[in-house]
Amino acid sequence: MHDDLNWAIGGEAGDGIASTGKIFAQALSRAGRHVFTSKDFASRIRGGYTAYKVRTSVDQVQSVVDRLDILIALTERTVDENLDELHEDSVIIYDGERTEFSDFEAPEDVTGLDVPLKSLAEDAGGAIMRNVVALGAVCAVADFPIENLDESLEKRFGNKGESIVENNKQAARLGSEYVEEHFAEEGPRYSLDTTDNDYVLLNGDEAIGMGAIAAGCRFYAGYPITPATDVMEYLTGRIEQFGGHVVQAEDELAAINLALGAARAGARSMTATSGPGIDLMAETFGLVATSETPLVITNVMRSGPSTGMPTKQEQGDLNMMLKGGHGEIPRFVVAPTSVAECFHKTVEAFNLAEKYQVPVYLTADLSMAVTERTYEPDEFDMDEVEVDRGKLVDEGDISAWQNEKEQFQPHAVTADGVSPRALPGTKGGVHMSTGLEHDELGRRTEDTDVRVEQVDKRYRKVDTAIEQENFDYREFGDSEADSLVISWGSNEGTLVEALDYLDEDGVNVRVISVPYIFPRPDLSDEVKAAEDVVVVEANATGQFADVVEHDVLERVERINKYDGVDFKADELAAEIKETLA
């Protein structure tokens, strides 16, 4: 009936919603269907309302829609919460034997299928399997071969023993048979075609973790925080297989300092957190930048400020990442635009960090971090991963970077702004790193000329990177259109789908999706050529719009002084006069 099916399971937190959703999503993916999942969750462990939604099609799907075709309702509230999305062909599966459903009537025009989930689960071996019974019922309604569930159940319960797996398979069959027997003539039916494709199904946090291991990251330190914790959970137990280690730190300040220590010792190192954690890390962020230590700091954004809405989407931390911290610090900000890009940009973030010896903010937003999407496996081709460690020097190279007293110069002033890097243990490379302003040897200084040289050297890396790297953007829609839509982060998928609707209405737009916030591609020609420009982002004030506006303004002249000495009236007057001349 529909190529595109929207399914959900809803109930209270603690009802096993997420794992049931995942089992069904994996079954669809294994059956060669594309999947896009979304989660509606609250900041609590048990109770409340929570749902896991799956949109599936044989074609790629990359956004949520406000239509629900099949709903497993474990609580009556689940139906209320989704009322607006139900339609005349919707099917609700519920357990009428459950007390709260004793007087339940499905909304008008919506088909309710009363399936004794708990009783059937008990028949199969235990009430705990009632969600799996419901999945079996869904297979019957959706004409989806129930065998596809089996592999998912094996994956989910395999480590609990064969009998548990068999009981679950049986539970699913009882659910399916019950629908076939009792509702054969009743209500709408869907048809889910399968294909020979085998997709992979993963979310943004997992893609970041996988990208980190692929890039050779060996050390991770973090403090649990929604929605970044999945990065740590992914790495734990996996990174060890590649000689790495995860430390759950006592707080975010420790996390970034642990990661900094490992990076100084030469490991590719990462920490991940969300907005409040980024604030706590800000002081050390300055040390990372000034000591020119390569470090990847992942910020999975959630709704702020303060604790805001920890389980809700927002792209509100851009200003913090671009400008946060005292003093002026060169930093790179990379913002993947899809789950697959989370993998690729993580690999790139590690290369950028080491090539330019800078801290790199890698930022995903909550929607992308928790959303699972299907891809062709070759989208994550490990053979294509390249590792570039930048200007690492060995014992033999060091003499070229020594001063007359045979001291290594870790902050040597170079044309490209990048200095040689000697890892601890390298003979002859002994040096100190510090957050104090320092000379080429790394030693504290307040010398005005040296201060200016070092600030310039550090900022020169940005120019070098713009020259050497391909800070490109992705483009969709009509490249000739007069209207330009600019986006960053997870909005890309939604925009791509929105193009179809716009097309139907005869509206042509050009979409530019920008994965690099700093350094970033120059959009000024594109913006100036367009008649209308709209920047789409999940925040109140248009933080990226500010950036775009800033970039296309006519340039103003500037007078700058950052050598640590006060402006003097006469020299300032002279400079102003010269600048205006």
Place this chain on the structure above:
Amino acid sequence: MSSENVRFTDFKSDKQPTWCPGCGDFGTMNGMMKALAETGNSPDDTFVVAGIGCSGKIGTYMRSYALHGVHGRALPVGTGVKLANPDLEVMVAGGDGDGYSIGAGHFVHAVRRNVDITYVVMDNRIYGLTKGQASPTSRPDFETATTPEGPKQPPVNPLALAMAAGGSFIAQSFSSDAMRHTEIVQEAIEHDGFSLVNCFSPCVTFNDVDTYDYFRDSLVDLSEEDDYDPTDYNQAKDAILEADKEYMGILYQNEDSVPYHEAHGVTENMAEIPDGAPDGATDLVREFY
């Protein structure tokens, strides 16, 4: 340079310390350098981490790989260095403010992790570089600009904190007793696990109570006490909680200590990585089928 030929002066940088004349930190640092040389380490294989304050300057005056960090966070940095490359000798230095005030949370967790690093605290019972405010180890009646009537609260007992957190090597030394201080740091380096050396390092400018004379007269050297056994937990506990006496020497050492990197199997130098994705990375993708 081969480690046999290392002398303690090899750990000295060519920068002249800007500590006040007579500062206890000179002796504390000299003992650290001597202990490093005595234990066969070379500057190339040593990493020193320091925080902020007078103690934080140590990275500038010593010669080794080093990081001078932000206030109170030296221990996490040292932990990260050691875990990433267990071949390095990692020493962390800090003051009483750095270690027991702003960094107190990290101190407790570093102790309980038992990472094989040596932590030397230059304890002068005052904030020196900010010119004389009370520190967490100041006496309750110690009058300063910010505590005109004294802090009126008991000082932190760092040894007791370490013991409560499961510390495996807890020691106290005195910067002016060069030989004992060096011996104690040397034993701390040789200990497998986290070693705390709280070194009394008098501030001659701002602290006229906890002076060289005070420590010289009051410190009891446990190595001279016939019946003291530092591996005896209960004896150590009593000595650490003793309110009327201050001790020098190794108060407690757990001989069964297993350092973090051994307990967690983190023994490789993580700096060495392949040019592309590591072998087996494709299995990570297969997991998502």
